[in-house]
Amino acid sequence: EAGVAQSPRYKIIEKRQSVAFWCNPISGHATLYWYQQILGQGPKLLIQFQNNGVVDDSQLPKDRFSAERLKGVDSTLKIQPAKLEDSAVYLCASSSGQGARETQYFGPGTRLLVL
Amino acid sequence: GDSVTQMEGPVTLSEEAFLTINCTYTATGYPSLFWYVQYPGEGLQLLLKATKADDKGSNKGFEATYRKETTSFHLEKGSVQVSDSAVYFCALSGSSNTGKLIFGQGTTLQVKP
Secondary structure, rough: OOOOOOEEOEEEEOOOOOOOEEOOOOOOOOEEEEEEEOOOOOOEEEEEEOOOEEOOOOOOOOOOOOEEOOOOOOOOEOOOOHHHHEEEEEEEEOOOHHHHHHOEEEOEEEEEEOO | EEEEEEEOOOOEEEOOEEEEEEEEEEEEOEEEEEEEOOOOOOOOOEEEEEEOOOOOOEEEOOOEEEOOOOOOEEEEEEOHHHOOEEEEEEEEOOOOOOOOOOEEEEEEEEEEE
């Protein structure tokens, strides 16, 4: 079974530029998560989708970050314009269902450096 | 709000030593508890989990017991190997019941031969 796929793996941009990350979850997984992991910290949830609907985006900086999951499968996370403090690893995860007991499966992440 | 606190690292051990990484949590209700591991250059992988009080999760020689009375979920292994060198994250999924994970800050383990 293929795991969670993410691209690109690495991205370097200058501040005020825009960037987009792509995630393809495990086949059949209805729930998709985007986490931000700043160096030396644990991942923090940015947004959670159930199929193509948003469950939780309370921690998403909506003035610059956006995300979509149009057909309930793959997802795109965008930052526009980027700031220096957005330098982090962006992790995508998926699970078959939603709830406290579900196991989330993580992709390899996209490492973003903003100069 | 919900939170997780892990012991600070790095933790440096010799091969075959006993490992404990402490994890305590704050949450309302009855969260599920997880340990994830991140090997160098790889993504997060689930190591073990426990979904109710007194449950013991185990995998690859690692164990952790869900202690509600002490709000803890300490990770243990009786004999570590060099290949166990990684960053270990304790996490909970709790009161919102959406599956959202709250992570600790991670503990780096380095095992020397």
